Amino acid sequence: MTTSLKAALKTHFGFENFRSKLQEDVVKAVVRRDRDVFVCMPTGAGKSLCYQLPAVLAEGITLVISPLIALIQDQVDHLKSLNIPACSINSKLPAGERRLILADLGSSSPKLKLLYITPEMVASPSFQPCLTDLCTRGLLSYLAVDEAHCVSQWGHDFRPDYLKLGGLRTRLPGVPCLALTATAPKKVQEDISESLKLSSPLSFVTPVFRSNLHYDVIFREMLPNPYVHLYAFVRKSLALDAGSNAQGCGIVYCRTREGCETVAYQLTKLGVLAKAYHAGLKAGDRTEVQHEWMQGKVLVIVATISFGMGVDKANVRFVAHWNLAKSLASYYQESGRAGRDGLPSSCRTYYSPKDKEQLNFLIRQEIGRRQEKRGSAKETDKAGITDFEAMVSDSPRNVASPENLAAAAAAAGAASLSCPDTSLSLHLPTSCRHATISKFFGDKTPNCAGACDYCRNPKGVRAQLEKAAALSTKTEAQSRPSGPFGFQPDLYEGGKKGYGFERHGDSSDAAGEGPREDFVPPDVDCPLREASSQRIPRLTVKKSRPTLSSMSSPPLSCGTLSLAVDLEHEVFKSSKSSNLYKAAVLKKVSEMKKTAPAPARGNGDDETEVKEEATASSSCSDELQGFTSASEIYSMKRKRVGAGQRGSSNPFVTAKELLKPSMLDSKGTESGSESNTDASSAVTSSIRARANAAAAASLSSPTKTGKAMSKKQQKLAEAAKSSRNISQYFVKKPTVEKSQEEEMEVDEEGLDAPLSHTTTADPREDSKPQEHSPEVIPVESETEEESKTDVIIIPDEVEEEALELEQLQETDKESTAEPNKPAEEAKPPLISEVSDDVKANRESPPPAKRSRPADGRRVTFNPNVQERALLPVNEPPKPVTLKEAADIVVRYLDPFYTQGKFANKELFKSFARYLSHLLAEGRSRGKGQVKAEAKALIKKLFSSVKRCESEEDWKHLKRPHSCKTTENKE
Numbered sequence: 027m028t029t030s031l032k033a034a035l036k037t038h039f040g041f042e043n044f045r046s047k048l049q050e051d052v053v054k055a056v057v058r059r060d061r062d063v064f065v066c067m068p069t070g071a072g073k074s075l076c077y078q079l080p081a082v083l084a085e086g087i088t089l090v091i092s093p094l095i096a097l098i099q100d101q102v103d104h105l106k107s108l109n110i111p112a113c114s115i116n117s118k119l120p121a122g123e124r125r126l127i128l129a130d131l132g133s134s135s136p137k138l139k140l141l142y143i144t145p146e147m148v149a150s151p152s153f154q155p156c157l158t159d160l161c162t163r164g165l166l167s168y169l170a171v172d173e174a175h176c177v178s179q180w181g182h183d184f185r186p187d188y189l190k191l192g193g194l195r196t197r198l199p200g201v202p203c204l205a206l207t208a209t210a211p212k213k214v215q216e217d218i219s220e221s222l223k224l225s226s227p228l229s230f231v232t233p234v235f236r237s238n239l240h241y242d243v244i245f246r247e248m249l250p251n252p253y254v255h256l257y258a259f260v261r262k263s264l265a266l267d268a269g270s271n272a273q274g275c276g277i278v279y280c281r282t283r284e285g286c287e288t289v290a291y292q293l294t295k296l297g298v299l300a301k302a303y304h305a306g307l308k309a310g311d312r313t314e315v316q317h318e319w320m321q322g323k324v325l326v327i328v329a330t331i332s333f334g335m336g337v338d339k340a341n342v343r344f345v346a347h348w349n350l351a352k353s354l355a356s357y358y359q360e361s362g363r364a365g366r367d368g369l370p371s372s373c374r375t376y377y378s379p380k381d382k383e384q385l386n387f388l389i390r391q392e393i394g395r396r397q398e399k400r401g402s403a404k405e406t407d408k409a410g411i412t413d414f415e416a417m418v419s420d421s422p423r424n425v426a427s428p429e430n431l432a433a434a435a436a437a438a439g440a441a442s443l444s445c446p447d448t449s450l451s452l453h454l455p456t457s458c459r460h461a462t463i464s465k466f467f468g469d470k471t472p473n474c475a476g477a478c479d480y481c482r483n484p485k486g487v488r489a490q491l492e493k494a495a496a497l498s499t500k501t502e503a504q505s506r507p508s509g510p511f512g513f514q515p516d517l518y519e520g521g522k523k524g525y526g527f528e529r530h531g532d533s534s535d536a537a538g539e540g541p542r543e544d545f546v547p548p549d550v551d552c553p554l555r556e557a558s559s560q561r562i563p564r565l566t567v568k569k570s571r572p573t574l575s576s577m578s579s580p581p582l583s584c585g586t587l588s589l590a591v592d593l594e595h596e597v598f599k600s601s602k603s604s605n606l607y608k609a610a611v612l613k614k615v616s617e618m619k620k621t622a623p624a625p626a627r628g629n630g631d632d633e634t635e636v637k638e639e640a641t642a643s644s645s646c647s648d649e650l651q652g653f654t655s656a657s658e659i660y661s662m663k664r665k666r667v668g669a670g671q672r673g674s675s676n677p678f679v680t681a682k683e684l685l686k687p688s689m690l691d692s693k694g695t696e697s698g699s700e701s702n703t704d705a706s707s708a709v710t711s712s713i714r715a716r717a718n719a720a721a722a723a724s725l726s727s728p729t730k731t732g733k734a735m736s737k738k739q740q741k742l743a744e745a746a747k748s749s750r751n752i753s754q755y756f757v758k759k760p761t762v763e764k765s766q767e768e769e770m771e772v773d774e775e776g777l778d779a780p781l782s783h784t785t786t787a788d789p790r791e792d793s794k795p796q797e798h799s800p801e802v803i804p805v806e807s808e809t810e811e812e813s814k815t816d817v818i819i820i821p822d823e824v825e826e827e828a829l830e831l832e833q834l835q836e837t838d839k840e841s842t843a844e845p846n847k848p849a850e851e852a853k854p855p856l857i858s859e860v861s862d863d864v865k866a867n868r869e870s871p872p873p874a875k876r877s878r879p880a881d882g883r884r885v886t887f888n889p890n891v892q893e894r895a896l897l898p899v900n901e902p903p904k905p906v907t908l909k910e911a912a913d914i915v916v917r918y919l920d921p922f923y924t925q926g927k928f929a930n931k932e933l934f935k936s937f938a939r940y941l942s943h944l945l946a947e948g949r950s951r952g953k954g955q956v957k958a959e960a961k962a963l964i965k966k967l968f969s970s971v972k973r974c975e976s977e978e979d980w981k982h983l984k985r986p987h988s989c990k991t992t993e994n995k996e
């Protein structure tokens with residue numbers, strides 16, 4: 027048998043030998059077909075071959091259940107490349123391919139050897155006829171369940187649909203089942219066996235220990251520059267200093283997309299090519315990044331956990347966790363992607379107590395949510411916490427001091443939920459890290475032989491823990507180490523337990539302070555850190571909860587709540603009475619309100635992220651990926667991000683992005699007004715800052731002024747000087763004849779009149795009527811805040827702006843050189859199109875303060891006039907294509923439009939409306955007319971934007987004429 031198996035191994039898979047004795051034994055057991063088989067082997071041990079080889083040798087079809095389509099795809103592709111007939115039926119399969127597969131399965135002797143399928147699909151009604159048919163014809167040779175830990179509610183990646191596999195199993199009585207996993211502690215193993223109804227299975231369980239992996243932990247917050255530290259780690263792991271001997275690649279795991287982008291950017295900036303991979307990227311970009319990484323073109327992939335499952339790359343020399351994994355089992359699996367070729371590789375965690383707090387909160391919140399949905403608590407709810415605590419079960423102080431350890435252990439003992447031995451903590455250990463992992467999975471202590479930092483340098487590890495403890499003592503003056511589940515014996519005067527699963531259990535031991543209200547235990551989802559505490563007399567959960575919500579309002583993301591929880595807890599710790607507590611909270615809330623800027627456009631992103639990452643893993647982990655770190659939120663500042671970085675400070679957005687919120691708007695689910703306001707102010711500030719910076723540069727650099735200054739630069743400097751009123755871009759040239767100027771002014775005022783009364787609403791204008799035309803939009807003085815706006819100056823963009831400005835001035839020359847025509851000309855379609863309400867408004871009396879030209883004429887700006895002037899008499903206008911029209915409008919949109927992106931939704935909408943009007947009208951229009959219309963459109967838009975001083979105003983922009991003016995407010 028051995029010889030024939032080896033021959034088949036060589037023939038079908040090209041391997042000379044089995045990877046291990048165990049692999050061989052498993053294959054032999056499966057091939058015998060007389061027992062179910064359970065396999066628990068470390069990551070990268072070659073489990074897949076354990077069912078693939080028997081599948082090839084068997085007569086029928088092997089049904090393989092796998093949790094992810096991406097994972098399935100990799101396996102199918104790999105098998106196809108070996109000429110092994112394999113395929114998958116899933117929701118993404120084109121109908122044609124599906125038909126072909128079903129036809130083959132329905133034939134008398136199907137060619138297919140392995141059919142991969144998700145647990146959801148296997149349970150779906152559409153697949154049942156096919157399954158029944160295969161069963162009745164005896165064509166199923168094996169049922170293989172990959173990643174079998176997903177079946178267990180004690181497992182770290184529980185998938186409810188895996189539970190349905192028990193039912194499937196009973197429908198396939200004679201078909202041997204093979205369950206495989208890399209991460210199954212004893213309890214999970216039992217669960218798998220039970221759920222899959224394995225009948226006295228042959229178990230092949232090998233220790234999880236992988237001697238080629240070196241584990242270590244670095245306290246991120248103690249590093250002067252964590253990115254430089256990571257960079258040095260990358261260089262060392264990839265032996266980049268060894269020149270041509272450099273080898274392999276690596277993975278950095280981050281919890282959020284933003285984290286991925288930042289780390290990738292920092293590493294690249296420091297000198298190692300790194301690319302981000304997360305669900306926020308387009309599918310094509312993701313595939314490309316993965317491809318480049320697989321080929322070794324990109325050395326480091328910085329990813330959320332959506333990356334990795336099924337990625338079988340042999341020479342991954344390191345896996346770094348920039349953020350904590352959500353559980354020890356997850357960590358083992360993620361870090362296990364290193365060293366699959368058996369060569370020494372590094373696994374490092376950059377530990378941060380903040381991370382720990384956030385995760386802790388999220389895990390508990392998730393459990394609370396589940397319990398609420400279910401209406402009851404379950405034993406298995408503890409799994410997430412136990413698994414997480416196994417990584418970070420105690421604070422450094424507790425680990426560093428035996429007394430504290432004992433206290434924490436006692437506290438843990440008192441808790442209704444049994445807590446893991448504190449020495450089991452992976453990241454805050456008192457022993458070997460491999461030992462911690464092995465113990466967690468129920469294995470014996472392995473011989474680490476220096477494959478972790480603790481075994482190499484225990485003193486160093488302890489010193490780091492102590493230093494971290496000292497640091498946190500300084501920052502949390504009064505606080506004591508938090509034991510399991512937030513239990514702080516001293517702080518809460520003995521016996522008070524913190525928020526956790528034990529919190530309902532004990533309410534008896536009041537600390538002997540004044541009269542108390544009847545203690546009502548906090549409910550399951552109470553986010554208060556020490557919800558059960560009665561340390562502050564008369565401060566009950568009922569009273570403190572609203573204060574927390576006021577701190578976390580508006581709810582930006584779970585990070586905000588987490589931050590609010592921290593702040594509330596801080597106040598709680600430092601207050602002695604209920605009144606002082608309330609006063610302190612109110613003060614904090616008002617401080618926050620004062621300092622917090624308008625919500626940033628990106629705020630919604632986190633939620634989107636949470637949703638999108640849902641494909642990656644369990645719901646809990648999804649949420650974690652979308653989490654914005656408290657530190658990020660705390661700064662409440664716009665981020666200064668580098669040029670070219672995704673999610674940078676560039677306020678411009680694509681049309682698609684703009685459409686998204688408007689679609690939501692129409693559904694009434696979300697208001698885009700905030701982001702609009704934000705975008706408009708951002709772009710205005712951005713333009714100002716850029717122009718100012720350019721002006722400053724020209725002033726401070728003598729070489730760039732005077733003669734040496736290029737024409738372009740001069741124009742840019744001019745623009746900078748007048749940047750306070752960007753509308754001047756659209757105003758007539760100073761060289762224009764006065765009479766022409768007046769005509770234009772009158773015309774344009776007429777255009778704006780029904781829509782807005784801006785030009786004269788500003789009292790400043792009334793006071794100096796002769797100095798500027800009514801078309802000049804009032805200049806709002808630049809506030810200190812605006813001048814401080816963080817803007818990255820991108821030289822290329824400045825150049826581009828100058829170029830655009832040049833073009834604009836050229837076109838301005840054209841239009842201002844044209845004679846005006848009487849107002850009776852037909853109203854340009856643009857005007858009629860922009861708003862139907864305009865007509866109605868025209869009939870209403872103008873506002874009292876509206877200024878008029880001295881002669882009282884009321885004329886309407888008519889771009890047709892200009893168009894005619896441009897064209898030879900009697901010659902029909904040269905038709906413009908839609909593209910040409912678009913180009914013209916886009917050019918006039920400058921600086922609201924750059925690199926294919928619009929600055930705000932309103933501009934985009936108007937632009938789209940205008941173009942669709944051109945299309946609908948279906949008649950040829952001259953360039954001049956289009957230009958003039960575009961110019962008028964932009965000018966009007968700009969003036970509308972400028973007039974909006976509040977969010978309310980902005981909302982009214984949807985009906986431009988009703989936008990409130992300063993005057994109206996007065």
Ligand SMILES: Nc1ncnc2c1ncn2[C@@H]1O[C@H](COP(=O)(O)OP(=O)(O)OP(=O)(O)O)[C@@H](O)[C@H]1O
Nearest residue numbers: 041043044045068069070071072073074075208338
């Ligand atoms: N007998 C063998 N000889 C050489 N290489 C092998 C052998 N068996 C499997 N491999 C290779 O080992 C690598 C890991 O195999 P596989 O993906 O099956 O691991 P796994 O145990 O399923 O890991 P994970 O749990 O992380 O998915 C693959 O590249 C596979 O081709």
